[in-house]
Amino acid sequence: MAAQKLPTAVRQDQIVETAFQMLSENATRHLHVKDIAERLGMAPSALYRHFRNRDALMSAVLEHIRTKLYKNIEVVRQGSDDAGERLRELLSRHIRLIRERHGIPRILFSDELWGQNQERRRKMFRIVNGYLAEVEDIVREGQQNGQLRKEISPRAAARMFFGMVQPAALLWHMSGGDFDIEEHIALTWPLFAKLVIQ
Amino acid sequence: MAAQKLPTAVRQDQIVETAFQMLSENATRHLHVKDIAERLGMAPSALYRHFRNRDALMSAVLEHIRTKLYKNIEVVRQGSDDAGERLRELLSRHIRLIRERHGIPRILFSDELWGQNQERRRKMFRIVNGYLAEVEDIVREGQQNGQLRKEISPRAAARMFFGMVQPAALLWHMSGGDFDIEEHIALTWPLFAKLVIQ
DNA sequence: CTCTATTGTGAATCTAGTTTCACAATAGAG
DNA sequence: CTCTATTGTGAAACTAGATTCACAATAGAG
Structure with missing residues (x-):
């Protein structure tokens, strides 16, 4: 039984x-x-109507x-005006992503997405850097309006934040889900908070 | 021209x-x-005299x-009696490993080593946990003899330490070597030190 | 020195996946 | 409603790498 015919724009989204x-x-x-084709109920060859090759598909996934x-950053920004709360919420969202098996942080760093593709790895680097810059901004704003301590450089704070999330994702992944993320956060967040929040 | 014949024990070490x-x-x-075979100047098939298959070889590499x-931990322990110095030295050693393209932290987390092999991933998890436990011990000792602050749990400190190293390895890797590790350490170590050292 | 267990080799085989292609069906523009 | 550009299909071709195997060479035990 042939799959339904759909316009490329739609199929591309579905596939990604x-x-x-x-x-x-x-x-x-x-x-x-x-x-992928199987889950979509179509033949493998059909995918090639919508992506030049597997590599192009993976790039789309990265995007x-x-x-x-x-979007996570944006939502967090709109959710609260307090920088401390924003950071805590951002952390929660990451943990949720990790736990719901939507291991974005893991995927992001998996060889799967990189492959040989030097260019794509660079893109990934830019994405992470951009993300760090966003966290940095949240911290900077928080400092300017007196919500956060001023002794810590926003840049350093962002790195520290990243240092909570990323290892958690990897350990969780490696353990096959046994790793205690709650404990990890319970351990590290207070330290982060002590440094960054008033 | 055939490669020289060597006893399995020797070859295994060479290969790994x-x-x-x-x-x-x-x-x-x-x-x-x-x-691998090429670099060793032997035929691919020869490797199979020394390892059952590629998977077994990779496990040996992990070991x-x-x-x-x-060994790094051990060396650091012998190098100094001060816990703060020990941690700083351990960090330096990691950075060196990362920079000298001996990206152990990266390798350790690369899919390359994991493959499908669930068991090996578990083993990796145990290795990292063991490593964290060692760091934890260094911190605990430091607290007991008054070199380190006592308010921070050793477990939390170890996680924080890991949070400095691991992201550095990944960012460095992703950037293709452009990432500024020195800056990363300059940013994060003082924060870590402020929390953990007197 | 000799003889065999061990190690090395090239060719062949296996496996597994991506990609191509000639042909079929159909969504939807007109 | 018709007709065609677009999308879908199965089979086949390609790739690429791991692994096997029958045979060759040799280290080193005796």
Whole structure:
């Protein structure tokens, strides 16, 4: 039975979303064209109507992740005016992403997405740097309106923040889900808070 | 021209060491049996005299890394009696490992080493946990003899330490070597020190 | 020195996945 | 409603790498 015919624009979105999902679920290895096609109920060859090749598809997935990630920042900004709360909420959101098997932080650093592709790795680097810059901004604003301590450089604070999230994602992934993220946060957040928040 | 015949014990060491080297140099992807063999001047098929398959070889490499990593701890312990200095030295050693393209922290978390192998991933988790426990011990001792602040739990301090090193390794790797590790340490170490050291 | 267990080799095989292609169906512009 | 550009399909071709195997060479035990 042939799959329904859909315009490329729609299919591309479907494919990217599906690939992202599968990447999230599967702590395990490679994501095969065949498998993505299967889940969408179409033949592998059909994917090639919408992406030049597997590599192009993966790049699209990366782009998808980028927007998802940055939207988090935006939401957090709108949710509260207090920098401390913003950071705490951002952390929560990350933990949720990790736990719901939407291991964005893991995916982001997985070889799966990189492959040989030097250019894509660079792009990833830019994404992470951009994200760090956003955190930095939140901290800077918080300092300016007196919500956060002024002795810490925003840049350093952002790195510290990253240092809470990223190891958590990896340890959780490595352990196959046994790693106690709650404990990790309970351990590290107070220290971070002591440094950064009044 | 055939390669020299050597006893398995020797060859195994050679192979593991070579594989580790290549893994270190190559920021790029997969490590092929063929390539390892080539560098050793032997035929790919010869490797199978010394390892059941590629997977077994990779496990051996992981073991190799484990010993290298733990030796670092030991050296640092012998180098100084002061916990603060020990931690600083341990950090330096990690940075050196990262910079000398011996990106152990990166390798350790690369999918390359994990593959499908659930068991190996678990082993890796145990290695990292063991490492964290060692750092924890250094901190605990430091607290007991009054070198370090007592308000911070050793467990939390170890996580924080990990949070400095691991992101540095990844960012450095992603950037292809452009990431400024010195700056990263200059930013984060003082914060860590403020929390943990007197 | 000799003889064999061990190690090395090239060619062949296996496996697994991506990609291409000639042909089929159909959404939707007109 | 018709017709065509677009999308979907199965089979086949390609790649690429790991692994096996029958045979060759030799280190070193005796």
